[in-house]
Each structure stands twice: as C-alpha cells, then as structure tokens.
Amino acid sequence: MVDINQNHVSTQSAITELTLEFIASVNSALDEGKSEEAINLAKSLHYADLADLLENLGHTRREELVEALRDSFDPNIFAELDETVRERVIIQLGNSRVAEAVAELQVDDAIDVVEELGEDKQLKILASLPKNERALIEEGLSYPEDSAGRLMQRDFIAVSFEWSVGQTIDFMRDSEELPTDFFDIFLMDNEHYPVGTVPLGRIIRSNRNVKLFEIMRKHIKIIPVSMDQEEVAFLFRQRDLMSAPVVDNGVLVGTITVDDIVDVIHEEHEEDIMRLAGVGEEDDLYSAVIDTMKSRFSWLLIHLLSALLAAYVISLFAGTIQELVALAILMPIVATMGGTASIQTLTVAVRAIAMRELTPSNAYRTIGKEITVGVLNGLIFASIIGFIVYAWFDSALLGVVIGLAIIVNLIVAGFVGSSLPIILQSLGFDPAVASSAFLTSITDIIGFYVFLGLAASLLL
Template identity: 55%
Template sequence: MTELPSAPDHVEPPVIESEEDYGLSAELIHGVEDALEAGRDEAALALTAELHEADLADLLESLTHDERRQLIEVLGEAFYPEVLPYIDAAVREEVIDQLGPERLARLLSALDSDDAVEVFEDLDEEFQHRILTALPQAYRHILEESLSYPEDSAGRIMQREMVVIPSAWTLGETIDYMRAAEDLPDDFYDLYIVNPKHHPIGFIPLSRALRTRRPVRLTEIMETDMKVIPLTMDQEEVAYLFHQYGLVSAPVVDEAGRLVGVITVDDVVHVIHEEAEEDIMKLAGVQEPDLYSAFLATTRARFPWLVVNLMTAIVASIVIGLFEATIERIVALAVLMPIVASMGGNAGTQTLTVAVRALAMKDLTEANTRRFVGKELLIGAANGLLFAVLAGLVTWLWFSSPAIGLVIAAAMVVNMAVAGLAGTLIPIGLERMGVDPAIASSVFVTTVTDVVGFLAFLGLAATFLL
C-alpha cells in the first residue's frame, strides 16, 4: 500500500495572551538604537526584518531624528511602501523628505489607491507636483481626481481596486475571470454586480460565491439590499453606516450613479480612530495630535485656545470683583469659592462628555432630546443635594458657622443643576447651529459653571450673611 506523503511541518503562530505578545518591546527598540549607534547595520536590519509594517512605523516614531534617517538608509529597499500610511503625519513628513520625490513616487504606485491618497494629500503642493510628474499617467489621474473630492469625504478614503462583474455573467464565468485577471485587489470581501450603465445593482459575499455552483447566474444569488455611498458623503457618516449596519464593504458612486470605488472595513476602522481622536483633541482645545510635532509648531497651535480660556477666566473674575466688599468682610468666602466652581465644572464636563458622544453616535434624536435634558437636570440637582449636605457640614465644622454652611449648600445645588443643563443644552444647540460641539462646548460649559457658581455663592452670601 502506497503511503501518502506527509504534510510539511509549519510553525504554529503563538496565541496572544498579553500586550507583550504583540507590538514593539523595549528590548527591541534599545537593540536597534544600540546597533545604529555602533554602526552595526546588519544587526539593525536583522532586528527589523520580521516586523509588521505598523510595528516598523512605531519604531521609526520612537527613534530620534538622526536615528530615523540612519535606519531608513540601512533598510534601503526593505523599506516597504505599506509602512508609510502607518507613520504619524509629522514623522512621515521627515521620512518623505529623506526618500525624495522619485523614490516616493515608486512607493506610492505600489500602494492601494486609498493608502496612496492618504499619504499624498498631506504633502505640500510643490512636492505633490514633483511626485505627480514621476508617476505613471494612470496612477497620476487617480491621485489628482481623489484630491478633487472634499476633504474627509468618501471619495478620499475609497479604493479604486475592486471586483466588478457584469450582471449577465454566471458564477463560473466570474471565477474564470478572477483567476485570469492580474489587476484584482490583494484583499476583497464582496463581488459587485453592475448593469450595462455601470450602476451597482447588488453584491455577492465571497462566502456565498464559494458555496454556489458554476452555472448559477449572479443575479440569482446577489444581495440587493446594500448601502450605496455617494462620493461626497462625509467620512464620519460613512463610519456610522458601517457601525449601524455591520458592513464589511460598501460601493461608492459618482453623481451619475456609476460605481467608482469601494470602502472596506479596514478603512472605516482608521476613520473611527481618527474621528474619536479628533473629538478628544477638540474637547481639550488641541487642533490635532502633536506628540511628534516641533516645539514652536505645537506652541502656536495651542496658543489661540488658551487665549479664549483667558477671556472666559476674566469674565469669571469680573463676577468675583462685583462682590469684593463681601469677600473683604467674610474672608472664608475666598477659601470656599473654588469648591463651588470646581464641583459645577466637573459635573458639567461629565454631562458634556455624554452629550457629545451621543451626538456623534446619533443616539440623540428629536424624540429623546427633551427626555435626555430632563434626566441630566435631575441628575445634576440630585448630586447637588448630596454634595450640598456634605459641603455644608464640612463648612459648618470648619468655620463654626452654620450660616456659611447653608449658603455653600444652596450654591452647590444651584450650580450643579445648571451644570447639568449647560452640559446638555450647549452641545445640542451648537450642533443644531452647524458648529461641531466638540470644538466649543467645553469652554462655554466651564464659563457658565464658573460664573453661575461664583454668582450664586457670593450673591447668597451678600444677601444672607451681611
């Protein structure tokens, strides 16, 4: 009896059990740094040879400017194009300057169109022109056309590489075509079916195609319930569609309804990360992540928002100045003022965070907005009552004055209730006016809670303690 040949042995991939099982280790980073410092290029190359593109990008970000340049020289042709989209924009600018336009053009032409656009759109116009002249005509047209679409739109994040099949074909014809074609994307999830006008009329998941016999016509097994995305749709709306309907990919059409591209879930994961990061930065008054930005650039970017905060602080100070005589007569008020203001500010920030997230996720609608505002008002008032009792007792024991304890208790209830209202009404109002609530909400909420806190506390003190 003839024995069947045994299957070749393959190393089983390790199971990820902790953070140490993926990403970069401190030992690897220090090893690369030591190798570069000692001029041991082969050792540095060996340490980076098996790194994933994302990990190599993280390594480049963690190195100093000189070490980064040295490592790129060491890598040479082993610096793969897929690394570029993973690198932080500030660091990528340095890397691109070192690569030069000709080499960058070669790297971009090897990328999927959506990744190439992501890298290309951050370049200045002069450098873009130099890149375009070095690119093949067809690829140049793709980049130029992509940049003509609005920033952060579906046209910017879609990829042109996709599998498009005429509606008259059978599955057998489709399989033969895919086996023979040389320009298919490396990874794809769905087959898109188009009519003679090149309009998408349905799609077939690869899993269904694999289970269907060759003679079956595509129109018999295709899904017609699909979300078709226009070129100009904002990427945040695209991300919402993928999240809401569990999409893996979605077709993109132009104004005439013609299929021009596809957005896949890996692109959307990047968008979700980018939008979440952007909202967090805006809430803190930071325009964009600046971990790798230069000192002066970071300072200039943060300065305007700090000026706005200075203006709002002056408004709060003016309110305090109105009660200067009251504070002079009762010095304890100066000690207790920050308690009222900070508690209101913290309560307002909590409510604001919930409201901004609900607006971003489209959880707040006309039907539930009033209920949400009422709930947050009640929460603010309830917390105000609880902390009023606590703050009032502490103040009474501290200053041996039940009257001051009652004043701070009343001011606490007022300010925390107002904080609940401001934390909901301000972002909702800004959103309805077409202003991103993540940008301006925090400064307004803080101003309201500071002014109301000082006004309530000092006003009550002037009324009942003098």
C-alpha cells in the same frame, strides 16, 4: 515543503515582534555604529512594526536608520507612519525616492500619503509618477477631504447582475488585473448602478448555472462619493457591513471595505477626545515642541479670557470678601463642583451625538433628565458641603449660602452641559468644540455670582 512550525515560536511571546528589548537592541546597534546590524534587525520586522519602530526612535537615530534603509525602504511603511514622522521621513528621502514608493502603493494608501503634503511637494511628487497612477490619485484628490471618494479603493470586481456563477468564475480566472484579495463581487444593472453584492463564499457554494441576482445580498448600502467618512463609518458599524459600493452620479466607481473603516473610526474618536480637551489634532507625541506649544496656546488663551470674566465677577464682591475672607476660601469648591458636573454632562452628550443616539427627537427628554440629575446631586452635595462649612466656620448661614450656590450651579451644569452640544450640532458645528472652556466659564461665573451675591445679601 513549507515550514509549518515557524508560527509556533513567534506568536508565543509578545503581541507583535516589536518588543521593548527589540527597540533597545536597535538603539544600541545604532549607538555603536553597527548600522549593518540595525538594518538587519529592522528588516526582520513586518512593515507595520517597522513604522512603529521609526516612531519610537529619537530624532537622530530615526534619521540614521531611514538613511541606512534608503534603498530598501518598504513603501507600505509610509501608509503606517504617523503624519508628523512621515513628513520628516519624506523630506529626508527626497521627492524622487518618495514618488517611486508612492507609485507602488495601492491608490487609497497613496492618496493618504499625498494628501497630507504641502501643495508644492504634492505637485512635484505627482509630476514624477507614472501617468496612470497620477491620474487615479488626482481623481481621488478631486473629492473633498474626508469623503468616501478619498477613502474608496478603485480595484474591485463588478459584473452584470444577469451573469451566471459559471460566467463569473471564468471571468475571474481569465482576468489579469484583479485586486490581490477581495471578498465581495458587486453587481451592476445596465447603467452601471450597483444593485447588490455577492459574497465570494456564495459563489463557491452555488452551481455554475445559478444567476448572480438569485444569490445576491439585496439590502446593500450605496455610498455617494461625497459622503463624509464619519457617516460612512456610522453605516458600516450600524449595519455590520463588510464592504459597500461607492457611486458618483449614479455610476459605480469604487468600493470601501471594513478594514478602511477601522482607521476612520480611530481618526474620528481621536478628533472627539482631542477637541473635548482643547488640543489640536496635529498635536501628538511626535510633533515638534513649537507646534505643540502653538496647538495648546489658543485654547489656553480662550480659557484665560473666561477666567478673566470670572475674576471680574469676583471683583464686584471685593468688599464682601474683605469682610468675610471665608468666601475666598470656599470659592474653589463652588467652581470645582460646577465644572466637574458640566464636563460629565457634556461628555455623555457629545458621545451620544457621535453615536447618533441623541437626536432632535429626544433632545428635550435628555436635557430634562440632566437637569433632574443636577437637582438630585445638587441637593445631596449641598447637604454635605453645607454641613462641612458649618462645622469649619461655625456659621449655619454660610453653610446655607454655599449649599444654595451648589444646587444652582449643578442645575446650570446639567442644563448647559446637555443643551450646548445639541445647539452646536443643530447649527452645523462639531459638538465636541463646546468643550470645557465655554462650560466651565459659564459654571464658574454663575457659581461665583450666586455664591458671592447670596453671601452679600444674606450674611452681611
């Protein structure tokens, strides 16, 4: 008899079993050299929680735990580990142990693990794999990175659209090599081209003599192996798909299911958010200090160059500043307002492009709207700042000068913040790389130039 009460307890507490107290217990067991106790704790976890535990432990303790788990290391942990941590664990376990684990994974997970390895390591591990797994993984690797081909599962059920429900059920009962769990049956025409899908529920509820094409979903989306995973994810989200067939040269070669898409969506969002901030994708909590430093360095360097340009613009007005030091005091206000407004506009535009809401057909309308917003907020902030400056420095004209600079800068921010990502996109670049660097340098430079230039001609 099954113990039906076990779930009552475990689900009352935290979301997962990996609580902070749990991590603390593992840490202290390792501290006290009780590796037996640590192993038992670790083994009580689901593999996804165990992967999270390994990510959470410090470097030395992680190595201790991996070593202790060496012989019983669940291959599924690899698929769940963060790349940086995974690489370290792979080095620690050694090629032959890793090859054993990879052989046990599903093909799409195995590709996920193998594709991140250096070429040398990849070849060694592939060489230690059973012939069959090796061929499937190599085929997967032959498709471009981030393509549907890399993402798809090779285990699926596809039958002729002319089969009956009864025939299909008998086929599934007799077949030995079915996927563990599956939800749709794919129908092919005589040339192995997918023509529809039948959700399993419809099979169960239909009579044995019903033909599959009578109950199939006709409006399926067929995905070419080479399609970029971002486009695949868009299709799944837009059409609320559960699964889709993948074709290579018109022949059904695999399927993608929505649970694979969840990870893709995460990856793509991460890419966007990191690019907007000017951080490399490989820059995460687990990367070594030196790698993080390098990933940040190049972006800081670009910002330095743009700051130098802004400094040069200021230097053109050195004499003006010397005569009226209030200008130096007020410069950061002009820069901050322009920079903030441009990043706001940029973020909305980048997100809209990613969601395919912003397209060439409404680009002009969007840019026009952003300019209008710039004008309106420009007028309001010009009044606020102008009044503050007038009160602070007792000069109405200085208030007018900074007000005009703010208006110009917010209009520029609206225009550049919306048009730059659109232009980048139409040139085939990722609009997120536009990022703050270019934008804030443009608003800084124009802002300083207008502010100091107006001051030089109106105030002195």
